[in-house]
Amino acid sequence: MNHFKRFRNVSLYNVVFIFFLIFFLHCRVNPNPKGSLLDPLSQEGIIPSLLLNDFINNVSIRNWTTFVFSPFGTTDPTDSVVFDQISPTIYAIYIRNSNLQTGLYSITGGTTYYQLGVLINNTNTNIFGAFTGRFQLSNYNSLDNGLNWNSSVTIPGFCMVKYNGTSAYILGDGFVNRTTDSGVSTNTLTSSPAYPSRTSGSCLFANGKAYLLGGKNGSGYLFDFWESTDGINWALITERVKQTSGGGINRPCNNIQYSNDISVLGLVYSTVTTYKFYVIFNNLSLLQSNDGKTWTCSNPNINFYSGFNSIANRAILIGKRLYVYGQPENAYTDLE
Structure with a gap:
């Protein structure tokens, strides 16, 4: 005994x-x-x-490599970087909220940049479209790659989803507008979209659809995922983007499972990798999915501090390499 x-x-x-x-x-x-x-x-x-x-x-461990060089310098954690692509060059719009100075950069390899044009004052940190022959911000436009800027009628919204060289959906809190002339004019598609009220979100256009991930409203952060083929009718893919496999115990992937304090740093779509959708969180946890409903999570091999606590657009995909721009750290990973 x-x-x-x-x-x-x-x-x-x-x-x-x-x-x-x-x-x-x-x-x-x-x-x-x-x-x-x-x-x-x-x-x-x-x-x-x-x-x-x-x-x-x-569990799955993903290798990330940090890099120092960035055209953004030491930035305020509330700064926003909005990317738009004109193949093979990625154009990046950088907004410094502290003094509203906006710099337009060209990026070709993830870590190689040069500034286009001059700095301007811009009041909206979310609207940017690199249309054919025209760059459009919320209240400025340029016809010469940023060398000169012209005042425009303010375009409201939290993201512009370009779906061809001259057209884009403009998502806002309680509305979806559209431009078909590179931002010269807009018209209302719907004043009652199905997605709940929000003032931010990660957006993209891929596979013939506009996608909206998460955002922020008066109650906190959202992690829902929506799709639309016409900007008017929106269908819910999942109420919360979270892992359905992978993760492990007490790992970065588990930190994003139910927490509402974890930030999204970007949403990208790939046509050249096994998975189609990738959602990057501020601790470099990476969710991967083919249908937007079932997600697999991979933990990062490094400790990473993004400096951001928001639903942002700070990730770009060039080929199979995914770049994430934080503050003060930047990192990239090869998806395959």
């Missing part, structure tokens, strides 16, 4: 100790560990790094 009690006590201690390691130590292997790997009480110690990571957390 005494042997049984001793065994039961030892087993209980072991269980408690294992749960302590799982939930109070952040079980992630750091490729550049701080301190000794032999320290079992360090979050990078040999027990959590080897035993827990390899045995308990047998």
Whole structure:
């Protein structure tokens, strides 16, 4: 009987100790560990790094590489970067909210930029379209690649979804407008879109559809996913984008499972990789899906601080390489 009690006590201690390691130590292997790997009480110690990571957390790990160079410099965490693509060049619009100075950049390789034109004052940090022969902001336009800017009638909304060289949907809080003349004029498609009220969101056009992911409203952040073929009728794909497989225990992927404080840094669509949709979070957790309903999550191999707490558009896809621009860190990963 005494042997049984001793065994039961030892087993209980072991269980408690294992749960302590799982939930109070952040079980992630750091490729550049701080301190000794032999320290079992360090979050990078040999027990959590080897035993827990390899045995308990047998999950997908994605390799990310950080890079320093960015045309954006040291930015305010509320700054917004809105990208639009004219193949093979990616045009980026950069807004510094602190002084409303807007710089237009050309990007060709993810880390190579040059400034187009001159800085201007722009009051809307979300509207940008690189149309054929015309750059359109919310209240300015340029016909010469940003060398000169002309005042325009203000275009409201939180994102412009371009679907051809001259046309785009303009999504807003309680409306969807459209332009078919590169932003010269707009008309209302609907004043009661099916998606709930919001003042921000990640948008893109792909596969003949406009997509809207998440955003922010008066109650907090949203993580719903919507699609539309005409800008008028919107169908809900899922109420919350979250992992249905992958993740592990106490890993970055789990941090995005139910938390409403985790930010989305971007939504991209690929036609050259196994998965089609990719959602990037501010801790570099990457959700991947083919239908927008079932998502697989991969954990990053590095600790990453984006500096952002919002639903933003700060990710671009060039070929199979995905770039994420944070503050102050930037990173990229090869999807395949």
